[in-house]
Amino acid sequence: MLKRLPTVLVVDDEVRSQEALRRTLDEDFEVFTASGADEALAILEREWIQIVLTDQRMPGTSGVALLREVRERWPDAVRIIISGYTDSEDIIAGVNEAGIYQYLLKPWQPEQLLLTLRGAAELSRLQAENQRLAVDLKASAPVLAARAGERRGQLAQRYALDRLVRAPDSPMNALCAMVERLAALDIPVLLTGESGTGKELLARALHFDSPRAGEAFVVENCGALPDQLLESELFGHKRGAFTGAFEDRVGLFRQADGGTMLLDEIGETSAAFQVKLLRTLQEGEIRPLGSSRTQAVDVRVVAATNRDLEAEVRAGRFREDLYYRLAAFTLHVPPLRERPMDIALIAQSLADETGAALGRRFAPLSRELVACLTAWRWPGNVRELRNEVLRMAALADGDTLSAAHLSARVLRAAESEQEAALELIDGLQGDLKTRLDALEARILKEALIRLRWNKTRAAQELGLSRVGLRAKLARYGLERA
Known part of the structure; x- marks a missing residue:
């Protein structure tokens, strides 16, 4: 199929000028000619003309x-005018009123004329392509909207609280119940806890269970960037605001407008940045770097930190007014060592997830492996546990994860716990009942000390009622000094 040449209509009352223009353009264009406006309009009525080239007088x-x-009747046609008069007021006014693409002076040069019309033809092609894309986009808008809604539904399901892996007696249950209550309340929430405990997962659950679930959820690690770059990331900047700012940038607050933003590691920010963040939270508006105008934003802010912000406030390292802006409600995420009942379930979930990613299916974790995992205190929390599962998966020969492939430090902890248990049993005296009572008293005391004498959590961990726990404490004379 032959490719059709771009069409051009040459309008000139002088026949010699028409012919000269035709000869110059004939090889690259399909040329139509007219001697006046009426004839030109008649041609435009019946032919598809991309470029109109006309004499002025x-x-x-x-x-x-x-x-x-x-322009009024065929706005897609590219309009070019030729004149021998440089000071014509009509032409000067027509550049805007008639939307003239180019103004050529007589006598015109063939090379210049061809270059101008080739540019006009390319412009016509791009305009047509944009129109097709606009039509396609409009036609596909319902499909795209449906896909976006489906994607939001998938995310909401993925980060639902009931999918957060935990045991029936886990302290995470009370925390998840509180997150569910807070989700419907459009107030700032501060998540505290060690790194790797799952603060971001809870923040996502808070968002996707809230009325803002249909809008964006944005995360920024405040401890990873210096002040200027952090301000640029959050508030945006104008071109030339600082060295390297070659174009305008929309900040994350604008991107999260109507949704939720997680400010992770908020305790790492400087005093200068805290002042600017406080203003944004107070006024509900941002000002991009290098701009004199503010922009209103509607964002729910969830902050997270592994620091004790109250201690930071007392030490003068964190603004008190900002702290109260962020901590309308504070949730503490316990470390993994304080919820040993969750370790086996989380490890099994990570093993299933890893196996699916590798195209393999691992067998349920053995008792020996679970015992080794629960013996370690997991200073890196769930993030460290994930690394151990990945390590075992990489070294596994079959479909079984082996304790032999754990890191040396985890294995040493399991061996030390076994030795300590043997020493404990060896040190007990008396008959079986006396030894069991002494062992039970030690277990109770160890749990209470580790949980800072929180009797409710100790009862949950040991599978006792509060009444039963109090009876045992009274029986063994275990009271906090």
Whole structure:
């Protein structure tokens, strides 16, 4: 199939000028000619014309007047005018009124004319392509909207609180119940706890269970960037605001407008940045770097930190007014060592997830492996546990994860715990009942000390009621000094 040449309509009342233009353009364009405005309009009625090239001074209607009508009736046609008069007021006004693409002076040069019309043809092609894309986009808008809604539904399901892995007696249950209550309340929440405990997962659950679930959820690690870059990331910047700012940038607050933003490691920010963040939270508006205008934003802010912000406030390292802006409600995420009942379940979930990613299916974790995992205190929390599962998966020969492939430090902890248990049993005296009572008293005391004498959590961990725990404490004379 032959490719059709771009079409051009040459309008000139002088026949010699028409022919000269035709000879110059004939090889690259399909050329139509007209001697005046009426003839040109008739051709435009019946032919698809991409470019209109007209002389300015003609009997009757001028070139500018013709192009003004062309713009109204055939706005996609690219309009070019030729004139021998450089000071024509009609042409100067027509550049805007008639939307003239180019103004050529007589005598024109063939190379210049061809270059101008090739540019006009490319412009016509791009305009047509944009129109097709606009039509396609409009037609696909319902499909895209449906896909976006489906994606939001998938995310909401993925980060639902009931999918957070935990045991029936886990302290995470009370925390998840509180997150569920807070989700519907559009108030700032501060998540505290050690790194790797799952603060971001809870923040996502808070968002996707809230009325803002249909909008964006944005995360920024405040401890990873210096002040200027952090401000640029959050508030945006104008071109030239600082060295390297070659174009305008929309900040994360604008991207999260209507949704939720997680400011992770908020305790690592400087005093200067805290002042600017406080203003944003107070006024509900941002000002991009290098701009004199503010922009209103509607964002729910969830902050997270592994620091004790109250201690930071007392030490003068964190603004008290900002702290109260962020901590309308504070949730503490316990470390993994304080919820040993969750370790086996989380490890099994991570093993299933890793196996699916590798195209393998691992067998349920053995008792020996679970015992080794629960013996370690997991200073890196769930993040460290994930690394151990990945390590075992990488070294596994079959479909079984082996304790032999754990890191040396985890294995040493399991061996030390076994030795300590043997020493404990060896040190007990008396008959079986006496030894069991002494062992039970030691277990109770160890749990209470580790949980800072929180009797409710100790009872949950040991599978006792509060009444039963109090009875045992009274029986063994275990009271906090």
